[in-house]
Amino acid sequence: MKTYISPWPADMAAPSFPRRLSILGATGSIGLSALKVVSEHPDLFTIVALGAGRNVQRLAELAATWRPSHLGIADQPAADELAGLLPAGYAPEIHVGEQGSCELASLDEADVILSSIVGAAGFPPTLAAARAGKIIALANKESLVLGGHIIRRVCRRSGAVVLPVDSEHNAIFQSLAGHDAEDVRHLVLTASGGPFRTRDKAFLQQVTPDQALNHPNWSMGAKISIDSATLMNKGLEVIEACHLYGLPPQAVKVVVHPQSIVHSLVEYVDGSLIGHLGTPNMMIPIAHCLCYPKRVSLPLKTLSLAEAGSLTFEEPKQDLFPCLRLAFEAFAASKSHPIVLNAANEVAVALFLQEKIPFLRIPELIEQALEAHEAVDVEEPEHILEIDARCRRNLLERLAGGSNVRC
Ligand SMILES: NC(=O)c1ccc[n+]([C@@H]2O[C@H](COP(=O)([O-])OP(=O)(O)OC[C@H]3O[C@@H](n4cnc5c(N)ncnc54)[C@H](OP(=O)(O)O)[C@@H]3O)[C@@H](O)[C@H]2O)c1
Structure with a gap:
């Protein structure tokens, strides 16, 4: 049988349910969406760990609801505050700082690690999960941008698997199923174009953080929202795609698709384009990774193509948004x-x-x-x-x- 470039090895058995889940970045946009997925299917998961950065209050609330045996928080003062906010009789182990995040990522009692810390801070725990041979549901694209070659090397040795939560890479994962690597010609990443897609340079000179945070289709954390407005998000995703699927940057194309309905596509050698369509909601790719290969129902309105109406596509405006070019150049350099x-x-x-x-x-x-x-x-x-x-x-x-x- 020929190989195909699915992130899931063909000979690997899926873990049984309930799956034991450690969520890093539990207080963020992705972490909270993951907990909504878990709330819909509590019989499929056991939450063994929840980690956060500075939002002690929100972590305490989540901990009181989910009662994991392990919590993670940024520093010792925050850990002391957290301990004081937990319900009487509940005393989880509290892990502190970067070391603590790495411990949550490699717990013996966890099967699946959701890596959803924002930024470079997500790299050490993602690497720890890779070293521990975990199934890594990866939202933290920065991990691969920083050291995709190292994470891939470690996964090969440990048997860890990286499943892409990022909607574009998840769409590609789904569009590759059953195909051979040699038949893939390009990966086509779609980009919404962000809130300033139709604006000119004069407008961009004046924009405020509030305007840049106001993404037209997705509700996300602050950093990725600004990355979407500059198109750096797509640049980081090009690098992420190259590492995930083992392809050179020339094999990755970017097309702007303002409706965010087609989440990305694979172009095959015969000219077929196979893509993944759906409502723009991160619960879909998160559930796909956490339950893979099982599919579960979600409390979302199913996409109606008739209601969606027109789906449009255009070239990215690289002169106005140079971050995409910078990412291609950096990866090549x-x-x-x-x-x-x-x-x-x-x-x-x-x-x-x-x-x-x-x-x-x-x-x-x-x-x-x-x-x-x-x-x-x-x-x-x-x-x-x-x-x-x-x-x-x-x-x-x-x-x-x-x-x-x-x-
Ligand atoms: N949001 C999306 O729709 C989306 C889609 C695709 C990919 N992603 C990727 O997923 C990642 C998370 O994005 P997000 O939108 O969920 O971000 P977010 O809402 O800003 O949440 C970030 C999370 O990381 C935690 N955190 C930050 N620094 C930390 C540290 N040093 N140690 C431990 N935890 C830390 C935060 O904790 P506190 O809040 O407690 O400080 C929070 O839980 C990013 O890499 C992003 O590119 C996001």
Whole structure:
């Protein structure tokens, strides 16, 4: 039998139900959507761990509802506060900081890890889950952008599996089923185009964080919403797709599809395009990964194509939204350039959200950081963390000093 590039190995048995679930980033948009899936099918899951960053109150509420044996939180003061908010008689083990997130990602009693921390902070726990041989339902695309080659290498050794939660990559996962790798010509990632798709440069010079956060089709966390507005989200997704499916960037195309109904497609050598369509709601790809290969019902209105009406497609405006080009270039340049791309983007997005830089400064800062970067070896996880930290530090120092950015 020929191989196909499904993330799920053909000879691997699926774990039985109920599946034991550890959710990292439980207080965020993806984490909460996952818990809605679990609420619909409580017989299919046991929540063994919930992890969060700073939102102690929300984590305490979730913990009181789900009663996992393990909780994770950013630091010791937050852990102390959390312990004080838990119901009497319930005393889970509380794991702290990055080390704590890595522990939640590799618990013996967990089958499936939902990696849904935002940003580069998601890399160490995703790697820990890979080392522990887990089924990783991956929302944290930054993990693959930073070190997809390392995560793939570790998964090969440990038997861990990465299932894509990102709607585009999940659509590709579904569209690849039953096909051979050699028959795939391109992956076609769809992009909504974000809230500024139809705007011009003069408008973009003035946009506020509130306008940029107002995504037309998806309800998401702040960072990914800004990434969608700059098209960096699609750039990160191109890199994510290359790592997930083992393809070069020339095999990945991007098309803007403002209705977000077609979630992505696979183009085969005979010219067939096979895609995945559905209501834009993350519960669908999350449920697909958590229950794979079983499909479960969800409390969503099924997509009516007649109601959806027109589905339109157009080329991305790369001159106005250069982040997509920057991501392709970074991936082609070296293994360290995507780390710089991501770090500079995270710093720039945070500064924009704090209203310290204008919207159009985001791609400028990233481009300057990439131009100044000289490729270095990235064979070990420590290299990634060093490059990431150095880039952030240099960028902030240089911005504070008013000079150009070097990473
Ligand atoms: N939202 C979507 O529709 C969507 C779709 C596809 C992919 N993704 C990807 O999924 C990831 C999460 O996105 P999101 O929209 O859910 O983001 P979000 O709403 O901002 O949630 C982020 C989560 O990460 C936690 N977190 C942040 N820093 C942490 C740290 N250092 N240690 C532990 N936890 C930390 C946050 O905890 P606190 O809130 O407690 O601080 C929160 O639970 C991102 O990589 C994004 O690109 C999201």
